[in-house]
Amino acid sequence: MYECYLTFRSITPCQQAQRYLTGQSLRSQLLRTPKSIAFKGCGYSLKLNDTAIGLAAAKLRQANISYGSAYRIYSDGRVEELYL
Amino acid sequence: MIYLDNGATTLLKPKSVSRASAYAIRHYASPGRGGYRAAMEAAEEVYNCRELAAKLFDTQPDQIAFTLNATHGLNVAIKSLIGPGDRVVVSGFEHNAVMRPLVAIGADVVIAGRRLFDPDGAVEEFSEAITPETKAVICNHVSNVFGYILPVEKIAEICKEREIPFILDASQSAGCMEISHRDLGAAFIAMPGHKGLYGPQGTGILVCGQLGKTLLEGGTGSQSELLTMPEFLPDRQEAGTHNVTGICGLAKGLEFVLAQGPVHILRHEQRLIEKAVEGLADMPYVHCYAGNSCTQAGVLSFNVEGMDCEEVGQYLAQHDIAVRAGLHCAPVAHESAGTDKTGTVRVSVGAFNSKRDIAAFLGKMKKLHR
DSSP: OEEEEEEESSHHHHHHHHHHHHHTTOOOEEEEOOGGGOTTSSOEEEEEOHHHHHHHHHHHHHTTOOOOOEEEEETTSOEEEEOO | OEEOBTTTOOOSOOHHHHHHHHHHHHHOOOTTTOOSHHHHHHHHHHHHHHHHHHHHTTSOGGGEEEESSHHHHHHHHHHHHOOTTOEEEEETTOOHHHHHHHHHHTOEEEEEOOSTTOHHHHHHHHHHHOOTTEEEEEEESBOTTTOBBOOHHHHHHHHHHHTOOEEEEOTTTBTTBOOOHHHHTOSEEEEESSSTTOOOTTOEEEEESSOOOOSSOOOOSSSTTOSSOOSSTTGGGOOSOOOHHHHHHHHHHHHHHHHHOHHHHHHHHHHHHHHHHHHHHTOTTEEEEOOOTTTBOSEEEEEETTSOHHHHHHHHHHTTEEOEEEOTTOHHHHHHHTOTTTOEEEEEOOTTOOHHHHHHHHHHHHHTTO
16 A cells, blocks of 8 residues: 655645646645655645556646655555656 | 825725634634644635735746735845845836835936826836846836826836846735736836735735845745755745735735726726816815826825925814825935925825715815815
């Protein structure tokens, strides 16, 4: 089992991305970046379905909305960076 | 009270503004700092306000930085672009919110366009004054003393052609005139939230076309491991906890302006000013500084023969009519119009004023010399 995240450096770009994705019919949850992937201190992330994260990343790039990185966090705590 | 001092603060606001601020003070925590409901809901409201402002000023939400007022925003803009000895071109109708920071910095200030209600002349003078040595151009959109609408679109165009940063002071125009950040290509646009945007005092917006220097440093809820301010907007310009109660009220003010439309609000205000000018024209002891619908917004200055402007203001105050007398923190504008020794009495209207307010004001003015 795992969860997928797109990280953002601050809450404003994270909100901007979430509203854009919602408009593209891609649902996400905005939350504080989990400690295991918060490499630069405080930040916010969008939690997405595994099946949606690739499409979401592509749509954000197309719209020039930048995100930090994409990660998969496994239930045993392992972290995998995704290169989307 | 008949409130005709909207150029200072719009006291009459949509009821939703105070309701939203009152709700916020009871329910919202610090935005961008926590993941719990009260913090996330606060962040949602703050972002909602950014989106509304971005829509009104034709820009992106992350280019909207919240400030304390227009003066705060102008200080950020000016101190980002101008250093000691730098040549800066400004209009002859600037407020001290522009002039005092420039003087404090020690900038070489060149004033262009001093003739009242002469936009063509202003464009010519700006064009001559802007040289390759010019570090920035700053222009008031609407004079807070005379309501003079300056030709900022044409001045911005000159700046774009010559690649000189342009700062717009939209203190009197935000909310009653169309302003497109995209079209103007301005480096910064500064405005208060508590005037034509109908928000609470203590709110302001700086539309940022560039990152800018920081006036304040502190916590932003982002990149907290760094001891320097973030290099991205809006965080770079928003150190410390946001004025969430104010921003929630400001969002309702923005909703009101978007629903009415700035052009509609301007036309309403201009009709009231035209009515005031017509009425004062029948009083030979009054001298009005009036333009026309292309050159004057909802602000009117006048003087009364044989009376100090403060006396006139006091007389009206005694009759529960609120106007402002004096130099209006804009000595340069008064010098331009030749009223620096006398000051003026200023009437400034808003969306919630009516013809009845102007009639009441004129009624008291008629009795002034009897």
